[in-house]
Amino acid sequence: MSNAHATPGQVLRPTSFAHVFLRTNRFQEMVTWYKTVLGAEARxxxxRIAFLCFDEEHHRVAICAMPGTGNKIKTSAGLEHMAFGFDTLDDLALAYRQRKDLGIHPSWCVNHGITTSIYYTDPDGNQIETQVDTFEDNDEATAYMLSAEFKANPVGTEFDPEDLVHRLKSGESHASIKKRSGPPAKAPVV
Incomplete structure (x- = not known):
């Protein structure tokens, strides 16, 4: 779909977000981690460079061993995380269990209200978010983000991923599970 009808003074918007490029000094460890965590393959x-993909795109994550790259400084400005979506809570929970079986554990689990999210930290200290949208369409999500509930707590509430698995196995409705509850979460320091 073309968006060539930008309003005057507005830059033409891109049609998609294509990929992320990561520089590293742990090349093989990073490539192996992303292949495992995302079920990705190298295209x-x-x-010293890998173009990884898990869908129809030619690559979604590029990783490069760039000369002179030092360790990540956790307190520096920059990208906080990248997010990858799943269609259902069942898929999110299955991917969590599969990663857990491989010894890969979440760094943070939070129901943001607009998403149910499980975060992981890669070997360089970058975070990825795996998520399921709460709402069926973007208008509903935007309305929720404008609500008093979201304004009072835009971060969300933490949850135990094992509890998520248990609730799904017990047959609880996805709508009930997606409704956040509990005290406000604080973003973890990684």
């Missing part, structure tokens, strides 16, 4: 890979 192209050498001993």
């Amino acid at each position: 192209f890979e050498t001993d």
